[in-house]
Amino acid sequence: MTELELMARLVIAGILGALVGFEREKRFKEAGLRTHFLVAVGSALAMIVSKYAFYDVVHTGTIELDPSRIAAGVVSGVGFLGAGTILVQRQSVRGLTTAAGLWATAGIGLAIGAGMYIVSICGTILVLVGLEVLKRLFQPIISKVHKLNIHVTSNEVIVNILDILTSQQIDVVSYQVTVISSDTHTHYSIDFQLKSKKTIKDNEIVKLLQVLPEIERIKFD
Template sequence: MNMEFEFIARLVLAGILGALIGFERERRYKEAGLRTHFLVSVGSALIMIISKYAFGDILHQNNIGLDPSRIAAQVVSGVGFLGAGTILVQRQSVRGLTTAAGLWATSAVGLAIGAGMYLVGILGALLILLGLEVLKLIFKSVLPTKTYKLSVQTYSNEMTPAIVDILSANNLTVSEYQVKLRQTDNGTLYIIDFQLNPIKAIKENQITKDLQALHDIETIKFK
């Protein structure tokens, strides 16, 4: 019975550590957040407990040989497929690699806690949080600033200030923009290309929705 309480404590601790890592991802509006990391960590710990302790009742039987690491080893490849689902290829760029790596590392934390390696698991979780949050702040001054490009087409030459206001409201700074003119059957089409610097995580769906509320907007395209 005491051992079962210890197993429960391991699952709870794994869940807490996974949730801490997931909270950092959730705060940055990433594809896999608090719940996903919580489940990965708890699931990994549970699999490790099963792999290490679940077959003790048959080990004494003749002709029975077990590898206690065999089940736990499948977590590494299994979480790899899960992480692949968070990787998106959009507009000639790859997004989600950090989140995928975080899921993979979180599964390792769960395995460590499930095996009873509390100090290693806690230190691993702290190092993961360090890599996700602190290192970016330390090297922020030398890392290149991530930029986004937005192209908006409209038949009104008075839409630029309204578009800039919406972008600013969504924590985007317009570093520069260029206006091109194209003559069409419906009149003069204004193609406005913006270069944007995000203050925090960009929400493309919300920005698109806000821009669509403006009159005379023909197309909205993030590049």
């Protein structure tokens, strides 16, 4: 195995990892192009070291090594890295897709490091299909969850807010009210989890809610 071919494997791994990272980058995710690039290159390098770096001692006849041990450590290492991208915010979990993408990118890098070019390219295509195409394909039949935060001066307006949301065929999965007290008056922060099979246009929802005088602030996610 020549050094030039091993270097080419690192380059190919970086390119494939960057393709996955670019998809995450344009969606403003925690781990983007550079992170996926580094994961793919690092995984490929670990596989190359694991597979080829010990030939000088293995062929002595007295030492036997498992060439998969270093590569197996990559899976655990990337698991810790992926855990850092998972965020728990109130009652929702975010970052699972990005964490899975990092794990898949590590697998792509390992396969490139092992010389499995066709399998790696196929794996990259499937990952991109899973991240980009499947969401658009099943979006019409899968309800999407949105988050809505509203600050109001009276908790009695909650009934009116619910009426407006349901009139737009939006299901309220749950809502949580937090009381914010001060020396002068009391405010209420309401966190809604909404679900709808159709696309929710945040500007239309905001226009409908703004007619309620008790509402001070609206944040739609």
